[in-house]
Amino acid sequence: MRLFRGSGSDTTTAEQAPPKLARRSSGLGELSRQWETAENLCILDLGSTSPGNIRYFTGRGHRIYSEDLLTASTDPDLMAQDELGVSALDSRKFLADNLVYPAAQFDVILCWNLPDYLDEGLVKPVVGRLWSVLKPGGMLLAFFHTRDAGPDSPCYRFHITDEDTLEMQPILLNRQGGRSAMGAVRSSVESFQLQRVFNNRHIENLFRDFASIKFFLARDNIREVLVVR
């Protein structure tokens, strides 16, 4: 399953905002019918903190939770050695500190491109937790790169600007100097790296506990996936 493997570690968001690119999203368009017609939805945004998304949802009377899982996964305290002495991220510790919500809390989860950039050992446990915190009938939107995207495909933040339109903004990470969410210091700018490419079967397996899954193939080598619990 894994085709690309990067080194992503010791990370933070950029201090100077890079330019944004507009993108149409069929998955978002379908999902947005939910928040345009329903009231007081509970929405979980798993991307980097987006003032635009917070404004977008609170302006429609919904509650939004923001949790930057990709940045959280770079916490050095998560590293542990398994029984063979190999260092790996401790998924149990990760889930003890993150995604801590009551069962069936959310109507919508915006996963964005998280699975493609998240450490291998966290992907399945995180998706399992997402299933449990999503309400039955709730929807999750995720983006997956196709193989044609290439290993250097940048990691984006996603800002919702319209019912089917996003602005994508490359995430830049400062490794030394500056400040991270964990208080780290960094200066040189890097980015998260694509960790793997899922094919359709992998994606279906990943979300096999969900009730339904719908694919939208976009022109920019991205498959949008809308799953329903």
Added chain:
Amino acid sequence: MSSAAAPATGLAQIGKSVVIKGELSGSEDLYLDGQVEGSISPKGVVVQGKLEGNVQASERVELRKSAIVTGDIAAQRISIEEGAFLKGKVDTNRTEGK
């Protein structure tokens, strides 16, 4: 704290080098440039530093670009600058906390 970023008068200020552990409440605005570990309940608050706790403001919450907030925010109005970090809920419908 620069004079341009800091409030002029009439506001409670928590300076950059100040660390507070515990709950804070008040009926005036708060300017937080330091670090607070605990919930706060001001009238309005500008966060420029680090806050680990819920915010229940009766009016406005403003997160500046250097803000790091881990906790839920309930306020009538909220403004978040690009670059601010938030882990928690934002609810502008009601003013009660989580």
